[in-house]
Amino acid sequence: MTAPVKIGLEIHVQLGGRKLFCECPTESDGTKSGSIYRKLSLSTGEMGNYDPAAVYERGRSRVFEYEISDNSCLVEYDEEPPHDVNSEALLKGLAVSQALNCRTVDVLEYMRKIVVDGSNTSGFQRTAIISFGGWVDTTRGRVRISTICLEEDSARKISDASAEVSYSLDRLGIPLLEIATEPDILDGEHAVEVAKQIGDIILLSGWSRRAPESIRQDVNFSMGYGRVEIKGVPKLSVIRDCLLYEKERQASLKEMADKLGSNWENGIEFTDVTELFAETGSKVIRRSLEAGMKVYASLLPGLNGYLRNGTYRLGRELADVAKLYGSGGIMHSDELPGYGVKGELEPLKDMLKPRADDGFFIIVSDDAHIRIIGSEMNARISKILRLDLSETRYADAQGETHYLRPLPGGERMYPETDIPNYPITRELMRRSQEIVPKSREELIAEFSRKYGISQQEASSIIVNNLSSVIDDYTSVLGNGKLASRLLLQVIPDLARKATRNINMADVRKLLTALAGRSAVKEEYERALDLLIVQSMPIDSILVSPELKHIDDGELRKAILALYEGESINEKNLIPRLKATVKGIFDPSTAFRIFKDISGEQN
Amino acid sequence: MILSKGCGTLKDLVEGAILRFKYKQTQFDGIVISYSNGLVNVKLSSGYNMTIPVDSMDDVELRGTRKIVSTEARKGKPDGGKKVGLLATGGTIASRVDYVTGAVKPVLDPAFLEDSVSNIREFSLDMDLMDPVLSENLKPNDWVEIARRSLKLLERNGGTIVLHGTDTMSYTASALSFMFQEQTGPILFVGSQRSSDRPSSDAFLNLEAALEFSKVPMGEVGVVMHRNISDHEAALHRAVRVRKMHTSRRDAFRTLGGKPMAVYSSGAARFNEGPSPASERNVLMDKLERKVSMVYFHPSLEPDDLGQMLDGRRASIIMGTGLGHVGRRFYGIIKDAVDSGVKVIMTSQCINGMVDMNVYSTGRELQSIGVIPAGSMLPEVAMVKSMHLLGNYPDEDFIGLFLKNMRGEFNLRDGLGDEPI
Incomplete structure (x- = not known):
């Protein structure tokens, strides 16, 4: 069962x-x-013990490079104690807590969560519970919220080699709301619904960063063999995929463990077989050998046919370990000959002497890491066969999950002594109540009323995360309807024609200048075209003849010329005119003149 | 607070009590870390600590107790051959988090450094542990105590390392520098700007570098700290030329007006200049004159204020402006002091650069009154040196010795230094 x-x-x-x-x-x-270069050491938790995830990272003993971004200071470099907690972020966190029916703590108490993978310059992440015990109601029942934490985001990884990892400090310290649910979610579909529903509340508030990676999900999954934490799932659709993948993976490992039993006698022992590969046809191996690596081989007693065979994929579990220690990966008996490895196979077998049920594999690695790779692989197979599948994994873009590190324990937390405890006062609660995010329906009604736009436009503004921008543009232009049209139609249309990315600061500058001289709608559109599609400098746009207003006489002349030259009708009149006439005209005037002319001619 | 069965009274909320309780209708499990002023601090099973008003806890159930082992001293110490003395006086480098109060406080046992200092197993540590103290609490008596203990460690071992708080480290280090007339090996002060409970602590590299420098047969007192804010290099600074120049950065310690004596990087030490060689014997002159004051001149200072700082002292170090000046209104009181035998010494609050009292008339007039220009000597070093000279030599030798470059305290060639700060 x-x-x-x-x-x-x-x-x-x-x-x-x-x-x-x-x-x-x-x-x-x-x-x-x-850049700054750092190492991290291990420290004990509050109970005097080391955290397993931290011990694992220390085994990898790496140097971390931190690129100094323009939005960082001594606090991010771990060269200065943290300043006071950002009260705006706290207020928003409390407001979100209320929208999710959570109860607020009486005292905010910051903790240090030990993270020695280098993603924090300090070696820990600062995090505090701000509320707990809430819920969201979904189409398939209530899902409880266990806690909401306000924490600092980690540094952004730029590159990852075995000995040195590079991070940028641009993301480090960004306020991050972590909303954790109880395991009340029924399946992948439901998980997507819950993630969307919770994410929506903050997206609609307009408080999240306007950046693609501003929302990330971790997925917790178990089916009786230990908890797996899948980190950093970027897209909602991937949540469903990675849950499916993980379920199948665990079911297949269960099947294997049932067949193989739980005894694994540390069967992996590496032999240096570099000599056999001196003339190898494998490009991957040749490149690694040129980089000074070596080829090692080991038997996998009893694992023939389990490495890659139908749903069995034990080879992948080993490859995940290899990659973490800078190896290019492994090639195993279920997939050899292959990858350009062929002639080496017989001498390799002569050396390893596998019995019929034994698998074997080769791995390319540097000398320094091969021992730890061996012991980690043995530990991993043993743990899998004992059906303890608990660990931290990550999901790739295809929704496949990979081993990352052991699950952290509670040992990795101790109080952040540089930040005094902070009482959540009634005054703070009152202020946060005033800004509790509204529901989608409430917001649509509000926007439609406030900016004089349709419900559909209001909905688009919300979906596209333009709430704060429309507010700004409306105050610049003094016209919500125009702001909405520019944001939802004009600018996106022009952006598609443009060859360069739009500089929104320039757009705002141009709109401000035009608003100052009471421009009409057509003037804005033409000016934005010049800026976005034709990359004209703002100063030139403002004096461009294309923004000159055309008087009725001139317009009449132009329409007459068109009328005589080609067949024009009410439908193509405006585009044709725009193509031939430089300057701004009122389309309704053009129609009136066109009707006059066509009346005269008939 | 509502108690449920199994929990007696508030008395049960002792450190280590394992509780199940409700807080705002939500059930939690956790261990009591502390209970005071009506607030219970609980470490929840998730690892988070939560501070809860005791009145808000309901259905409290006591489910057992667990001992909280806070960073206890572990047995054993490195024994790798090369002997080195290690004197722990306290400070951040020998500090850990106190999980009971939540504060960083000094602890006795520096053995926790073992796991993180890569070369420590090459050495056999001869450890001497003083009552740990944050360096802002140290007084000149403590310098003498540190000097005497260092002497013993020097005699039993080659080099000696002193773990010390960074706030007043340069005072203690320069005091020892003057007190040791001769020394058989280096005395190296090491501190850290990030406590060693933090994975990013600078303590590990600083100590690793100090251990490496301890092998060098030199007769100098130095300070070993990060050279920059990366973990690549540590610098060995001459005690009498170093100063803490930043409140929090790892590279707060700087050799002013020159390069550090040596730089440690990737397991090797590189000297910028040859250090003074070690002597055959140790000679310690450990008397200090306490009647020495230091005054920071500023526009609002009144002659009476200065008068109080000169009164009853044998020497006073003035941190003047620019090249070494104080306002004309102080001439009278300074002259009175000099005439009554007080050594009035001029240094500069610019810290960088040297005092030159020949450029402006103010400087020339102060010299004619009898003020002694300290040249490029750092103000704190001038103070410590005065305390040493007045404690051990006849009064008439003072000026001659003060102006003599005894330990490298005068920077004779001011360049661009190590790198701009």
């Missing part, structure tokens, strides 16, 4: 504005000024 499937989510949403513990903005202009 299998245990029921349990699925929970952790939804991480970045808040825009400034960072959680310093005055740096959350947005970077992409410039960088040098």
Whole structure:
């Protein structure tokens, strides 16, 4: 009998504005000024024990490079204690908590969560529970929210080699709301619904960063063989895929474990077989050998036919370990000959002497890591065969999950002593109540009323995360309807024709200048065309003849010329006119003149 | 608070009590870390700590107790051959989080450094543990105590490492520099700007570098700290030329007006200049004159204020402006002090650069009154040196010795330094 499937989510949403513990903005202009290099050591938790995930990372003993971004300061470099917690972010977190029916803590208490994979310069992430015990109602029942935390985001990984990992400091310290559900989710579809529903509340508030990675999900899954935490699922659709993948993976591992039994006598022992590959036809191996790596081989006693055979994929579990230690990967007996490895196979077998039920594999690795790779692989097979599948994994874009590290324990947390405990006062609660995010329906009604736009337009504004922009444009233009039209139609249309990315700061500058001289709708559209499609400088746009108003006489002349030259009708009149006439005219005047002319001619 | 069965009274909320309870209608499991002022701090099973008003806890059920082992001293110490003395005086480098109060406080046992200092197993540590103290609490008596203990460690071992808080480290280090007339090996002060409970602590590299420098047969007192904010290099600074120049950065310690004596990087030490060689014997002159004051001049300072700082002292170090100036209104009181035998020494609050009292008339007038220009000597070093000279030599030798470059305290060639700060 299998245990029921349990699925929970952790939804991480970045808040825009400034960072959680310093005055740096959350947005970077992409410039960088040098790098810092660091190592991290291990420290014990509050109970005097080491955390398993941290011990694992130490085994990899790596150097971390941090690129200094323009939106970072000594706090991000771990060269200065954190400043006071960002009260705006706290207020927003409390408001979101109320929208999710959570109860607020009386005292905000920051913790250090030890993370020694280098993603935090300090070696820990600062995090605090702000509320707990809430829920969301979904189409398939209530899903409980266990906790909401306000934490600092980690540094953004740029590259990852075995000995050195590079991060950028641009993301480090961005306020992150972590919303964790209880395992009340029924399946992948349901998980997507829950993630969307929770994500929506913050998206609609307009508080999240306007960036593609501003929402990330971690998925917790178990089906009776231990909890698996799948980190950083970027897209909603991938949640469903990775849950399916994980369920199949675990079912297949269960089947294998039933057949193989739980005894694994550390069967992996590496032999240096580099000599056999001196003349190899495998490009991958040749490249690695040129880079100074070696080829090692080992038997996999009893595992023939389990490495890659039907749904059996034990080879992949080993490959995941190899990659974590900088190896290019493995090639095993279920897939050899292959990958250009052929002639080496017989001498290899002569050396390893596999029995009929033994598998074997080769791995390309540097000298320094091969021992730890061997012991990690043995530990991994043993753990899998004992059906303890608990671990931290990550999902790739295809929804396949891969081994990342052991699950962290509670040992990795201890109090952040640089930040005093912070009482959540009645005044704070009152202020947060005033800004509790509205539901989609409430927002649509409000926007439609406020900007004089249709419900459909209001909905598009919300879906496209343009709430704060329309507010700004409306105040610049003094006209909500025009702001909405520019944002939803004109600018996106022009963007499709443009060859360069739109600089929104320039757009705003241009609109402000035009508003200052009481421009008409057509003037805005023409000016934006010049800016976005033709990349004309703003100063030139403002004096361009294309923005000159055409008087009725001139317009009449132009229409007459068109009328005589080719067949024009009410449908193609305006586009034709726009193509031939430089300057701004009122389409309704053009229609009136056209009707006059066609009346005269008939 | 509502108690449920199994829980007696509030008394049960002791450190280590394992509880199940409700808070705002939600059930939690956790261990009590502390209980005071009506607030219970609980470590939840998730690892988070939560501070809860005791009145808000309901259905409290006591389910057992667990001992909270806070960073206890572990047995054994490295024994790898090369002998080195290690004197732990306290400070951040020997600090850990106190999980009971939540504060960083000094602890006795530096053995926790073992796991993280890569070369420590090459050494056999001869450890001497003083009552740990944050360096802002140290007084000149403590310098003497540290000097005497360092002497013993020097005699038993080659080099000696002193773990010390960074706030007043350069005072203690320069005091020892003057107190040791001769020394058989290096005395190296090491601190850290990030406590060693943090994975990113600078303590590990600083100690690794100090261990490496301890092998060098030199007769100098130095300070070993990060050279920059990466974990690549540590610098060895001459005690009498170093100063803490930042409140929090790892590379807060700087050799002013020159390069550090040496740089440690990837397991090797590289010297910028040859250090003074080690002596055959150790000679310690450990008397200090306490009647020395230091005054920071500013526009609002009144002659009476200065008068109080000169009164009853044998020397006073003035941190003047620019090249070494104070306002004309102080001439009278300074002259009175000099005439009554007080050594009035001029340094500059610019810290960088040297005092030159010949350029402006103010400087020339102050010299004619009898003020002694300290040249490029750092103000704190000038103070410590005065305490040493007045404690051990006759009064008439003072000026001659003060102006003599005894330990490299004068920077004779001011260049662009190590790198701009």
